[in-house]
Amino acid sequence: MNNPPQRRSGIMGRIVGAAASIPRAMERAVPTTNVPSPDQRRGNFVSQAYTYLTAAGGEAKQLYTANIEWSRVKLFLETAGPVAVAFKQSFTPVLSGKGDTLPTGIWFEVDVAKGNVLWIASPTVNRVKVIIQPLPWMEQILGGVVRGADAIVKMIASATGKGG
């Protein structure tokens, strides 16, 4: 069943209109998100730094659920491991190759979009340094591009006498 398209102008209207034709089951997989904006939004500035102790047994645990538009996650394994991370829960056993194993003493860095969940697993107790930094500038750049593209479309439309 299709949802009626939201009223938006310009290029965003075309994008949203295309999205409205996606089946409902797939729409659920798309996280709710605001229209990209070049303006700063409160909550995008929160950083985190802590030491995470893995639980023994090899069961996957949620390390980080991305609740901001874009964030950069840095991990540093202090002990011998083995520790693996992945963006899906079913990646154990740790050494199966389905996840990424963290090297000891080397920073592991990944950019995470909103809605993604980073999972971690280890057969033993290990110390992992975690730093999570927001990347608000990615949304700002995208918002600026969208706004600029909208303005160009409107200008062209008004010059040619056709509505956008």
Place this chain on the structure above:
Amino acid sequence: MAYPQPTGAQATVAGQSVFRLKTLLSSMGDVYEIDAGCQALCVGPESDIQNIKAVYYDPTSPTGVQSVIISPQRSLVARLDARLDQPYPSSGGKLGRILLSPADLYDPSNQPAGYDVANDVLNYIRPSLDIMAYFAEPPSLDAGRSDRSYRWSAIRKPAVGAGNEVWEVIPFWGRKYACFDLLNLNANAITVELRGFNFPYEYQSFSETVISAPAVVAAVPGKRRIIVRAAVDGVFDMLGLRYVLTTSQNDIFIQTNIVTSDVAL
């Protein structure tokens, strides 16, 4: 075996960079567990036991189990995983912790030849097991044991009577040099003898070698020095110093200073 046994997980939570297991042995059958992986494994500086066996889960081995023996001369610099998510094959569910045990022979139930259980005293100085497991690869690995020193001013008195003996048996696994300095502060002479012991695999008494035959240490201030060199006297698991009373003495004050070393002096 020391209880409660320290765990690698505790060292990890405490923020340590190395897990050190240092404990007195009860017997050569002692088995210790490490529940944390390590990047290097070496014999600690205060270990009396020279050879230590580590058993770990290895899926590439036909039996799923692999072992390695480390010593002061050879450490293991490699990642060893403790697999708490995987049981050892055919073990009834025993999880794949790293298992450590002494590879040297030791049996404190052995008695030297001529030992009289009724009138003599036999003291085994319990050997110490010292292992260090590094969580991160160390920039350099300074393996090797420190020299060991033993010192006492008096010895435990046996049953009163001439000819009764006191044995003090000290660890000597892998050592190449020992020096015994004795100073008799008693009014009576004491006879002292030194033997080397090697434990057998089968259930029988250990083999004994007389390194220094019984000799009198004169009454105060009698002195005696005994030097043991592996190249000359042989290699031994333990050394036994035998004090023989010449009279029925009540107090036995004989200063004994001992140094053992891995360096062949």
